[in-house]
Amino acid sequence: MQATNHTAAHGGGHEAHHHEPGFMQKYIFTTDHKMIGIQYGLTALIFLLFGFCLMLCMRWQIAHPGHPIPLVGSLLEKVLGDVAKDGKMSPDLYNSFGAMHGTIMVFLAIVPLAFGAFGNYVVPLQIGAPDMAFPRVNMASYQFYFLGGIIMFISFFIPGGAAQAGWTSYSPLATSIPTHGQAFWLIGMVFLISSSLLGAVNFIATIIQLRAPGMTWMRLPFFVWAQFVTGFLLLLAFPPLEAASVMQLMDNLFGTSFFLPTGLAVGGRLADISGGGSPLLWQHLFWFLGHPEVYVLILPGMGIVCEIIANNTRKTIWGYKSLVFSVLAIGFLSFIVWAHHMYLTGMGTKISAFFQTTTMIISIPSVILLTCFFISLWGGSIRFNTPMLFALAFLPMFGIGGLTGLPLGFNASDIYLHDSYYVIGHFHYVVAPGTIFGLMAGIYFWFPKMTGRYMNETLGKIHFWFSLLGMNLVFAPMFIQGLKGMSRRMADGGTTYFGADDIAIKLNTSITHAAVLLGLAQLPFIVNLFLSIRNGRKVESDNPWQATTLDWATPTPPPHGNFATEPIVYRGPYEYSSPGAARDFTPQGQKV
Amino acid sequence: MSDHSHSSPDATAHAAHDISSHVRVYIGVFVALLFGTLLTVGMYYVHFESMAVTISIALFIASIKSFLVAGYFMHLLDEKKMIYSVLAVTAAFFVALGSLTLWSSHDLPRDSKMKTHYVP
Amino acid sequence: MTKILEMLGLPASASNHASALDDFTAYVHLLMLVLFVGWLAYYLIALVKFRKAANPSANHAGVKSNMSTYLEGGVAVIEAVLLIGFAIPLWAHAVDDLPAATGNPKTDPIEVQIMGMQFKWNAHFAGPDNKFGKQEIKEASQGNPFGIVAADAAAKDDVVCVAGEPFKLPVGRAAVCRVSSMDVIHCFKVGAMRVTQDAIPGMSIPVHFVPNKVGKYAITCAQLCGSGHSVMRGEFEVVSPEDWEKWYADKSKAGGGGSFE
Amino acid sequence: MEIPYTYKARPDTGLYNAKVGIWLFLASEIMLFGALFSSYILLRVQAPDGVWPEMRLGWPHGLLNIPIGTFNTVVLISSSVTVVMAWASLKMGKIAAFRRYMILTLMCAFGFLGVKSYDYNEKFTHYELRLKNGEVHTGHLEVNGKHPGFWSFADIWNLDRLTKEKVAEVQFTADPPKPKAGEAHAAEAGHEHVAKAIKRDEISRLEAFIPRNHNFFAIYFTITALHGLHVFVGALVMAYFAFPGSRMWRTNPEQFTNRIEVVGLFWHFVDLVWIFLFPVVYLL
Ligand code: HEA
Ligand code: HEA
């Protein structure tokens, strides 16, 4: 990125007294929101790949239970020891890979990429701010994230391996496994949560305080709104899990019984604990975070999609106001739906009626969001470049994921579908072809701003079509498996239950193949990403997509302090094809 | 948004006598807090029949004390709208967390048993 | 409608309340299907019609109509109907309408204690005397997960199936399974009966169903419970009332709860 | 461009950045402590009736040292006043008074922590003893002529450790019989401490007043430790501003005053938590 730094540095107002910082200052201990964003992005992408590799091992095990894992089996045996004996995946290893796949994908890949990377890079630019409100807190936030990631990573190599109780870490299972994997997980979580808290404080304060003159609330790009709400979700939903983590850590290390009831037996013998705790308390605290968390995963993606759709239909977003109110409503409601993950823990009629009502209510603003995006397409002049393809694919993919949330949200249908592959299908549709596509769209879209060069379109399109195919071949069959009654987290892929000849088991194999295809489909992307930094087509201007928002009004790449002169905002974010205007876009900072 | 209140962030806007009147309030609050503490402890040694009464009184006094601290020491009585909104949202979610969790631990399927060992 | 779900893989059901649940699931899927197909059709048309080549300059305002508001309102109304008309009553039936005993030993619901344990399902019936033997925490062990006090008179005829031994239920008669666990959280799921209930240590929660087809049914564990989670499978057989009486009596004589000395 | 509103208020919100930041942070702290308080309530409501330790499951009463708790409450309240006075002194331009108040505050903070650790130690050296014949006592322990557990976790005994170290007999000084709920410690004066020898084989459970003994202690130690950590961090930050950090007063008095206000807000919040913590865990 450094190379282009100078070639494209026509940042006129680059303050003269501002001397160039050294390497450490610039790349490692930086307080510049853009560099922190890039740090977040790269770290998160590496974790994304890592989480996917874990999943490939698991998918192999599901398709061929008990067969040594090809290629990496012997390596796993060497570094992990007995749990990977003979290169085969033991149930313990399966469980820890499963738990870590979930944890890594959610807390170390998607959230940091969506919130940490895009939020950091784009939000200050879009609101016309020189940086985050608290640059040093911002740096600390990244460092906490990094430390949390390291702790999670190390936990694979301790005796007994990483946490094995699922990403949900239900007690008493989480406390009854006699290794320290869970303790590492909990300490790692405390770091990750603290990181998110610092990030959230920073984002919200930045959006409240550093909006450029004229940037009123109703002129904020929708992406900023999405990040704003996301910030609140992180700020207020994470602390309870932090408290819960501390309590579970106490259970783990100091023998307390916060989540352990009286009379608990381990291996058939009464456990030596005081008892009196409540396993369901953990679930409440976890899901109080857990549900807002899923909106943390999706909202930034929606924000990105909104920006790209407006830009590539060359037309305003339909119903900006309802978008804003919907996203606020989602944020608010997401705090009172959490127990729809707990219908089958024993819920009376009243309380479950409450939670399923709120669950249904929250689906309405989601429908509104999607509807607004769909209607925005009508009357546009749609360009199908790579970012737009990803953004467009996001819509039906999220649609499938969201719609399949409905039968889970009604407790009556959840009775049968709970904890089956139907659930796995549901949420992967939202987070994988949903959020990941949204984030991919964002990478292709803002790459020219970050580097001054485009990413390659051909490689991008290959990446897109094969990813789309791969994602659907992986996740659509899971609905059928779920309807057939296949439970999740099965180390043998369900063969004990179904017998090997069942259709559901046959699908396992095809899903695994599709997952490999999906992985291969990422190769063009990785190549594209790194090659384009130096070799991509250069942008013609600071505003290559002819966009309206302030992020495109900065020099490319934006220098420290972002704007040459303080931007002033005169209009809403999506003034495309305004009647009477000279061009088909009118930037927010352009005087009439 | 009342910009011309006492806690206008512009330090120079504060006349010194303005602050010294604040100081008198702080001392008053301090005395009230001490008194509240005495009350709380005293209440403990006076035995009320029902636990509910004891809890209500203790929490009532604690609420008054926290109102004093938040209202005067933290200048919350004289704060900006933005802060109020943030705190209101937080309070709502805190109440939701506590009350819904408590509610769901009491609304179980008919004939469920709790608090006991698994043996019915 | 349920047919479509069955074509997609939903197994045939074998309990009285199942068809109502399946119908409901089918209605929800119908709603989903309508929304999905409708929007997808619109979406594809929009993409083709308004591609840059066909529509070089965009229309600033786009759609003016209020259609979407009606649509969203429609979705909300349908969801409300599904919720109030179906989901809540169905759930109320599942958790509140425990079949009551009338004193007739031939038709009264059969009470079974179900105990999850790493990694087995255990069952405990009261036996012909209809009285569960005394149970105590300190008696509990791997072999006696229910902690039955062998010396208790009422325990002598209890029917106990431990270590994954299949048990039997009579067809057409309500069964009330009181689900619990001794170590970690498991989940008692009998797909064919459309019942699922987490087995939580420290709690005992009833689920009830009326099996209406003879046959063998698998119990799975639908909650991650450790390394044996995937092999934690139980089984029970639904048989004719006569066969069941016979099995019950034999099993009870064969030692029952009195054997845990 | 420089970051605006670092100390000047933004006209439309009326706030400077750090003020927004600290309140947001405090909001998250409310949820953190709120979750712990909610857990406390839930666990306690679910615990069956009965008074600990006579009944294993009951929720214990009156085990904490109320005079000490009261004293610490007063200490924290005073520190809240001194912080706000420190800030007021800055507003009036009196840096020397500011420093005096800060020193007072720091003394309060470390006084609080000192008293708290005394309180902790008192618990670590207090034991609950269950005998196989069903009797339950609380009191102090003497093993091989030594009183265990002085400021140290490693010294704490339990049944396993007795077995492991082959201790055949312990000396146990039982607490005076509890007069009435709430006066446990007040009545201690008139009681004569007689140690009684108790055989290892008679004991069915031996546990100090540490977290694993009972969920009451679990929650007590967890919340107060977390609160103590807040006190400690707050004290460090204040120490920084009282001494090296106060250089800023000369370059940018307004920003410095704001910083003290922000630190003060944090400190008051810590005080607030204690205002609830004290009645809830010590008294109720
Ligand atoms: C980003 C993540 C995300 C999102 C957005 C959602 C959204 C929703 N989720 Fe999901 N959910 C998860 C992630 C997510 N979920 C995860 C990770 C789990 C599992 C956790 C675990 O157990 O490990 C889960 C589990 C889960 C459960 C628990 C299932 C169980 O364990 O038994 C439930 C139950 O109510 C549920 C419901 C919903 C609902 C009602 C929505 C609604 O918000 C959805 C609203 C959206 C719509 C209604 C779609 C609207 C679209 C259209 C109308 C247009 C469609 C047409 C076209 C596009 C052509 N989810
Ligand atoms: C955000 C969350 C997220 C994401 C994105 C994913 C992505 C994927 N997940 Fe996962 N998953 C979870 C969250 C997520 N998952 C959770 C929470 C669980 C439950 C865990 C539990 O049971 O506790 C789960 C469980 C789960 C299961 C069920 C396991 C079981 O129950 O036994 C399966 C099975 O197939 C699966 C598969 C996949 C696949 C194939 C992908 C694919 O979509 C992955 C796609 C990603 C890639 C193809 C990598 C792309 C890489 C790059 C672009 C790298 C670029 C790198 C550089 C430039 C350096 N996941």
Ligand code: CUA
């Ligand atoms: Cu038992 Cu899974």
Ligand SMILES: [Cu+2]
């Ligand atoms: Cu949810």
